[in-house]
Structure formats: structure tokens, C-alpha cells
Amino acid sequence: MKTSQTLFNQTKLKATQARLEVTDILLKNPRPLSHQEILKKLPQNFDRVTLYRNLNWLLKNGLIHRISGEDRARYFEINHQFIQSNEKYRSSRKIAPDNHLHAHFNCQNCGKFFCLDDIHPKFKLELPPKFIFDTIELTVKGKCSRCQ
Amino acid sequence: MKTSQTLFNQTKLKATQARLEVTDILLKNPRPLSHQEILKKLPQNFDRVTLYRNLNWLLKNGLIHRISGEDRARYFEINHQFIQSNEKYRSSRKIAPDNHLHAHFNCQNCGKFFCLDDIHPKFKLELPPKFIFDTIELTVKGKCSRCQ
DNA sequence: AATTTAATGCAACATTATTGCAATAAATTC
């Protein structure tokens, strides 16, 4: 398992203690976590605003993804594309590419997200005139095994 | 264009003035609207809590869909499946069926949703053990023609 | 070491949505 320290070392991005701690948590977790869930895993005195700001910074710099839950909270996960892509590739763009489809399951009861790695939908993407494409989100909703 | 009055007449659902007004607005609009947008289209004195409650009621009874925006707001649209399905079909279930895939475009700038009626993805849906399926959401994100 | 720049911590604020409860409207029973 890659650590946040080696990840930051490979980039020109500035590491701080807070960023390393937050990134480590997301690296360790197989599913997107809410701000609240991440805060619980951080040291007791970790400031919640600092967490919000660091999550926004990580998002802006392409290290993580963000998805909006049915429960109005946002959920965050490591951008594996960023981690896998090499330095050369990354340095050619300010923001890491983020346009592949990665499906999730979202529990309508507990709000948790789960990654569905086996879903690879095929379709023709046609947008109205002058609409600009960025990403696609495919979310399956229902009840997770613990909530049924 | 079907009116909310005829829609309610075809069901056993109780119509109130407020429900008819809200439903009429959603019937007239081709794209999902936020609570705020709907409130603006209603008479000035329409209570915002009543709108929240009516939207939740319409959702529970299957007349509308709800999607969560990137902006943490919820957007509402008429459930065309409900409207098209006949009385017999509807009365056999308390909640109208809602498991077809209907794709949307979500503008990352203004937050507006647009329906993408031409997208029909094909994929095999495999969920982890004991997960219960309800609906699928496919959302394309980017900038709409007015925000680029 | 001095200076500039960026990050943090705390308080206040913003937005969206829900809950409690009295008042009103609608449906049901007699």
C-alpha cells in the first residue's frame, strides 16, 4: 500500500502534516468517506474547517474524487488514476484527468457509498449543443447488506 | 399537456390546492427543478415548508423523482412512468416503480439539471451479496451552454 | 536571518432541509 508521503514525494504538490494525514486515511479506505467519517478517523484535535479546506485542496489538485450523496453530504475517495499516472503525465496538466466512469452503490438508508468496480457501461455520449463534458457518474441506489 | 387535476383524478391520491399547484409546475417543466426554483414559480405567499412537505409526499407516492445536485440541493421532476402507467398497474403497488435509467446533465457552474433522453447505457448490473437494488442514476457533469 | 507566502484554528455565517405544534381544512361518521 502506497503511503501519502511517497505519493506527495512523487509530485510537486506541497505536503503538510494535515494533508498527509487526510490522504493516508483515504488511501487506506476502499470506499468513499464523508467529511464526518474522515474526521472521526483523524486525531481528536483535528480542526473540522481545516479538513474541509484540505479536502477541497486535494480535490482541486486531482488527488481525490468527490461525489454527492442522497443525504446531502459529500463523499471523498482517492483518485486511483492520479496515483497510477506517472510524473510526466501529471505535470502536463494542472488538474489530473478525471473522465473515466467509476460506478458506485449508494445506500438509501445509511448513506454509505461502495465502489462497483465491475460495471462498465457502454453508451454513446451525446450532449446538447455547446455543452461541455467533464465527468460521468453512475450511481446504483438501494440498500446495502447491513441496512436491508 | 396533462394537467395535475386530471392526473390526480385518475388516482386514489388525495389532491390539495398546494399539491395541484406544485405538480402543475413540474408537469410544465422539461427539466428537474430545485426547491428554490419551484418556490419562485408558486404564488408569493406559498409557504416554503409546505413545499418541502409536498415534494416529499409526491416523492413517497411515486409522482416525482428526486436527484441530488453537486450543490447539495435536491432537484425534482415528474415521474413520466407514473403518468403513463395505467390505474390498474399503479394500484397494484403502493409506490410506483422507479427503476429505469434516465440520464441527466448537471452543470457544475449553475447547478441546473437537464434531461438526456438519448442516452441508453447497456451494462450488466452485479451487486455485492445481499445488496438490494432500487434505482440507477447516470449523471454527466460539465458546463451547460449558458455557463461555459 | 529577514521577508514573503501559505496553512491553520476559531468564530461567525450561509444554505438547504426537517421538526414541533397550534390553527385550519378536508374527509368521514352519525
Next chain:
DNA sequence: GAATTTATTGCAATAATGTTGCATTAAATT
């Protein structure tokens, strides 16, 4: 059709999530 029961509405208060302002601290640069 009046009396009773049930559901809905309107207003105030509260909840949950997230952002902004600003002084302090830490980090990077000169």
C-alpha cells in the same frame, strides 16, 4: 348536514453540512 376524526398548512425553531473572515502560526523563498 352537523359533529367528529383525520390530514394539511403556516410559522418558529432546530438540524446538518459547508464556507468565509481574520488573526496566528508554519513553511518556503530571498
